[in-house]
Amino acid sequence: MSADLDELRRLRRARDRMDREYAEPLDVPALARTALMSTAHFSRRFREAYSETPYSYLMTRRIERAKTLLRNGLSVTEACFAVGCTSLGSFSARFTELVGDTPSAYRSRDHEHVAAVPPCQTMVASRPRKTGGAPRQSSFGEASVGAPA
Structure with missing residues (x-):
């Protein structure tokens, strides 16, 4: 359970970065590094947690x-x-x-x-x-x- 909470915290950290730095040239690999995850794992888990891809969230x-x-x-x-x-x-x-x-x-x-x-x-x-x-x-x-x- 605590591993799931830790992962959600790291996903939130990447989402918060998008909220703060939306005008910066952000890409999925940079956001995955923020969440301390591989690019594929980050994209998959972000979509599961927030019901949209990282790119879609950033563009919104x-x-x-x-x-x-x-x-x-x-x-x-x-x-x-x-x-x-x-x-x-x-x-x-x-x-x-x-x-x-x-x-x-x-x-x-x-x-x-x-x-x-x-x-x-x-x-x-x-x-x-x-x-x-x-x-x-x-x-x-x-x-x-x-x-x-």
Whole structure:
């Protein structure tokens, strides 16, 4: 049992690193070293623990941060590079997949309704989710893919 808890702590350490250093050039081998695991074992155990791959988790965090930057007026290109993405095409495709809107369309929307909401609540309510299904509006008017009603 304690070995499982130790492994979960190490996985959490890698996940926390992704949360902190999302704009850095992180890859699975570097994250596996953070968790003191082989790359394959880390990828397998991370997916079992968090129901998504390390890459998917990192990209979701990056898109989450990019939404904030776009709401604050950064261009799509600036937001893409600010969150650590190196390909505008891949960033736009993933953004559209998770948010249900292109980055440009999302940026051009009115975000006044979000301004009065504390950032921690905005982050939770507008968190991108990849679970399939059609995008739906959250309580803050944010599109969420497959979010529960």
